Amino acid sequence: MKQLYLNYLNTFRGLSREVWWLSLITLINRAGTMVIPFLSLYLTQSLEFSLIDVGWIMSFFGLGSVVGSWLGGKLTDKIGYYKVMLGSLSLTGLLFVLLQYVTTFEGFCASIFVLMLVADMFRPAMFVALSSYSKPENKTRSVTLIRLAINLGFSAGPAVGGGIITSLGYNGLFWVDGITCVLASVLLLNVLHPKKAKVLDSFKVENPISVYTDKAFWIFLIAMMLFGIVFLQYFSSMPLYYKEIHHLSELEIGLLMGINGFVIFLLEMPLIKWLESAKYTKIGLMFFGGILLASSFLVLNLTSWGGVLVIGMLLMTIGEMIAFPFSNAFAMDRAKRGNQGEYMALYSISFSVAHIFGHNSGMQLISKIGFDKTWYIIFGLALLSGVCMLVLRKMLVNETKSE
Structure with a gap:
């Protein structure tokens, strides 16, 4: 121990x-x-x-x-x-x-x-x-x-x-x-x-590329916006699902949601360190994280057993732990091509846009077609985010060949 x-x-x-x-x-x-x-x-x-x-x-x-x-x-x-x-x-x-x-x-x-x-x-x-x-x-x-x-x-x-x-x-x-x-x-x-802080990675790009002309980064932003819309369902639509379909109390919902924070606190740093040493690509890890997030919605429609809620929460949490740190690191690396603030602003905006549409769209879908069909649509959005990641990987490979 x-x-x-x-x-x-x-x-x-x-x-x-x-x-x-x-x-x-x-x-x-x-x-x-x-x-x-x-x-x-x-x-x-x-x-x-x-x-x-x-x-x-x-x-x-x-x-x-x-x-x-x-x-x-x-x-x-x-x-x-x-x-x-x-x-x-x-x-x-x-x-x-x-x-x-x-x-x-x-x-x-x-x-x-x-x-x-x-x-x-x-x-x-x-x-x-x-x-x-x-x-x-x-x-x-x-x-x-x-x-x-x-x-x-x-x-x-x-x-x-x-x-x-x-x-x-x-x-x-x-x-x-x-x-x-x-x-x-x-x-x-x-x-x-x-005067007190020590800068460890300082650079100035002489001829910065405008983020608005960086096509690969825009594909990345679309992927992250879709990922954000899917992820945010766990903080708006999912508590309603726990309450109305599985009849959990507020205390039980709180404990179930608490699994997310507890697992992140306990395992995220060791997991990231291991994945870094394993030399996987950032795009590949983001794709895998998205697949885990998508699976967390799909499993909910496979059975009415209450334990599937814990499985779904764990799949989402692991997917989040993998996708978010490496997407952030990818954005910071990419920002070295142009003005850093401009790049990181658009990265932040992708999640702000997800907030604008994610909560409301989930609620509207649930009210019109119910939880099960909504989870299939959310699953499809997560897969679409994964497709964007595959397109991004191909664009980056072509970039490397042309340089």
């Missing part, structure tokens, strides 16, 4: 001090956005908005994320990742505090759009910073550490948020969200200031 523990710790060795600090800042930031999981409850119960109103507000939420990711990439290329991250964290903290004073539908649509615009400027800047603070051979594991921080933040945030709502109400939640964002910016100011 001791050797197993030591082997687990060894998978984290070699990562730079700056990557660890960036992970801690990300953890504080993600744990701090604990108002997001409770947003629909706040809007319907405290502000008495209708479900249609909430749907429109969530659309503005997604649109703000798209614009913020794009703007964050542009600003990163112009003024640098450090200033963008610091500005985003500081302003997001202020906007979270102010959001509690918005009570009209129109005002909330505008406010949530601006909040997400500012908040998601952080993402492309953070990815560029991560690339700069990582040695080339450690980039995938560095991404994995950031993912661990995000998962821990998302796991702890709702639990703490529920306690805050119970004791202080929703107003207290907005204040805590704002304060944690400001604390993250203070930490960033003290540990990752350009």
Whole structure:
């Protein structure tokens, strides 16, 4: 057992001090956005908005994320990742505090759009910073550490948020969200200031290729958007399936969803280190991750046995653990052809677009054709993502031959 523990710790060795600090800042930031999981409850119960109103507000939420990711990439290329991250964290903290004073539908649509615009400027800047603070051979594991921080933040945030709502109400939640964002910016100011941080992979492209002319990268973005639409069903449509078809309680649904975070925390870093040493291609691993995700929906239609829910969750989790870190590493590698911020912005936007269409399309399909047929359609979308990966692999091979 001791050797197993030591082997687990060894998978984290070699990562730079700056990557660890960036992970801690990300953890504080993600744990701090604990108002997001409770947003629909706040809007319907405290502000008495209708479900249609909430749907429109969530659309503005997604649109703000798209614009913020794009703007964050542009600003990163112009003024640098450090200033963008610091500005985003500081302003997001202020906007979270102010959001509690918005009570009209129109005002909330505008406010949530601006909040997400500012908040998601952080993402492309953070990815560029991560690339700069990582040695080339450690980039995938560095991404994995950031993912661990995000998962821990998302796991702890709702639990703490529920306690805050119970004791202080929703107003207290907005204040805590704002304060944690400001604390993250203070930490960033003290540990990752350009005079203190050590850059390990710095380069400047003299004649950068525009991401908008990089056809291979666009195929990759389409594949990731489709993957995102499929993946997000586990956080919107799937809980309804657990409740309505398998009659699970809220506690049982929570425990089942908790398998995802627990397995990621326990196994993702060792798995990534092993896959890196096995010398598989990033495209091949992303394809395999997509197949596992697709299978997680297909198995649900094969039997009514309750244990299949655990099998589906494990297939999805393993697929996620493989696909996301290597897709992120591929995007960072590809970004060396042009302006890094521009590339990483579009990578972030692919998931923002998935948020806009993924949740709503799943709900609409379920209401019209039921769960079983919806899972077949979702399975087909996952396979289409895999086809895009195969096309991408062929394009990259042709690129290599022509160079």
